Amino acid sequence: MGNTILVFVMMRIYRDSHRKIFDIDRLVNEGHEVLFLSFCGWNGYSATVKDPYLIEKTLFINNDNDIENFINKYTDKTVLYITSVNYPRSFIKHFNSLKNHPSSQVLGYSTRMVPSMIDLNIRKSISHGITKFIAYRPLIKRLLSSFNFNKVKLDYLLAGTLYQTPFFTNFSNTKIISVHTDDVNQILSVQNESQPIHTGNYGVFTDQLIPFAFKHLYNESERDEYYQNLSDFLEYQRVNMGLDIIYFAAHPEIEVYSMQYDFLKYDFNIVKNDVVRLIKDSTIVFTHFSTTVGVAVYFNKPVHILIDNKLKDHKSVINRIEVISTLLNSPISNMDNYLESDSKIVKVTVNSALYSNYKIKYLKDNEIQEHSYCHAIRTILELKG
Structure with a gap:
């Protein structure tokens, strides 16, 4: 032009x-x-x-x-x-x-x-x-x-x-x-769509390829441990929350890492390139500290934050997680030892005032x-x- x-x-x-x-x-x-x-x-x-x-x-x-x-x-x-x-x-x-x-x-x-x-x-x-x-x-x-x-x-x-x-x-x-x-651009493109991906109650986990993004924390065998613990944790939450399914919203780079790692050996219900539509009609969103937290906030979805023992000891990561948790009043669960916790199932709710403030400051x-x-x-x- x-x-x-x-x-x-x-x-x-x-x-x-x-x-x-x-x-x-x-x-x-x-x-x-x-x-x-x-x-x-x-x-x-x-x-x-x-x-x-x-x-x-x-x-x-x-x-x-x-x-x-x-x-x-x-x-x-x-x-x-x-x-x-x-x-x-x-x-x-x-x-x-x-x-x-x-x-x-x-x-x-x-x-x-x-x-x-x-x-x-x-x-x-x-x-x-x-x-x-x-x-x-x-x-x-x-x-x-x-x-x-x-x-x-x-x-x-x-x-x-x-x-x-x-x-x-x-x-x-x-x-x-x-x-x-950027997330609002995607939201605007789907917010008026009436056909949901799933018509029942379901959750969404937004993947960040943590064992690869933080490969200095996870050796090859520990990648298996991370994904196995994640799979067990999500299944436990699905059963106890009465969800039909928890979708695994794949990171955009999953195709790159799929050549060196078999994500299919776990019982993940993987969906690619559709995280915004997944979150839009979901019941709850599980994440570590993904920027897609903003999508969950925009659609007023409860956010449950996950850590493991390695992320817990990583200062910059835990700082980001604690900020999100505080701003949204969202609970944090350690998926490495949640079965040992006194509160295996935590109540996850939406604080309307906190969500509204988050939208104005960090979304639109x-x-x-x-x-x-x-x-x-x-x-x-x-x-x-």
């Missing part, structure tokens, strides 16, 4: 699911030229994208020459770079090279909201709020921006909600476009009903004229 090319810059994760996350098909159908630049390999990460449609639109950047070739090829185009603000340090230099393009702007996004310990610390929350208030004053923003706090300079920031606008953007002239989080704080990336891109192009 026009002379602007949309360039999605992938720094550490690049999956087939990004086609849906960014709604690439819609952007292309609307006439936009779309390209992906994958820096994953150069940054020491692994791009698992396999979709031929995406690969055809991708340039894999592995050195400075690749960057220079890209810039030379698209010199006659105006470039809108679209990239996560959660970039590795090694990316800063690479991205500054991309900015050598004679006509380019940057749309950063922070659209996967996860509560942090600061939300439970009153003193820090007040300090954080005062700092944000001061930083948003135009004069002080201009003054602070001159100190170049922002390593990757953003022209625009697509934020999930204004509450968690990343701190560093306050010290720049970045224009903030607040729409909603406005009435926009459009896909967030499409909305932001359209807004920017309209501003550019």
Whole structure:
């Protein structure tokens, strides 16, 4: 559309699911030229994208020459770079090279909201709020921006909600476009569907591939122990809660790990690429600390948080879990020793006030009903004229 090319810059994760996350098909159908630049390999990460449609639109950047070739090829185009603000340090230099393009702007996004310990610390929350208030004053923003706090300079920031606008953007002239989080995009696409996946009472476990994501905690034999304990725990809950079934909502990367691990040897009822619809009509959601907690909150579903002895002793993990548990008043169960507990079955309820507050802070704080990336891109192009 026009002379602007949309360039999605992938720094550490690049999956087939990004086609849906960014709604690439819609952007292309609307006439936009779309390209992906994958820096994953150069940054020491692994791009698992396999979709031929995406690969055809991708340039894999592995050195400075690749960057220079890209810039030379698209010199006659105006470039809108679209990239996560959660970039590795090694990316800063690479991205500054991309900015050598004679006509380019940057749309950063922070659209996967996860509560942090600061939300439970009153003193820090007040300090954080005062700092944000001061930083948003135009004069002080201009003054602070001159100190170049922002390593990757953003022209625009697509934020999930204004509450968690990343701190560093306050010290720049970045224009903030607040729409909603990534999960809400999926929610909007299914919330009016009337045909449920299952008509009875059922639960959902949202998998995070924990033994693989934390492979320094779990050796190969301990992967079996993790999944066996998980299977036993979920079956115990199913029987005692009177559920018809508990679905195992597979992580987007399960296909990658299925080549090295047999998930089918457990009695999991695995469903792929449908976690939002699963949660929408469920009775209860089981999780560790998945961002899909937000989907459960949006649809007002009780959340039961699971840990094991290894996660319990991992400081950053248990901090995230305790934050979610506190913000939602959700119980935590250790699936390694739940049978030894005095309360094998815990009561899981929805606190309407806490859920409402969570939605506003971490999911959606406005009435926009459009896909967030499409909305932001359209807004920017309209501003550019």
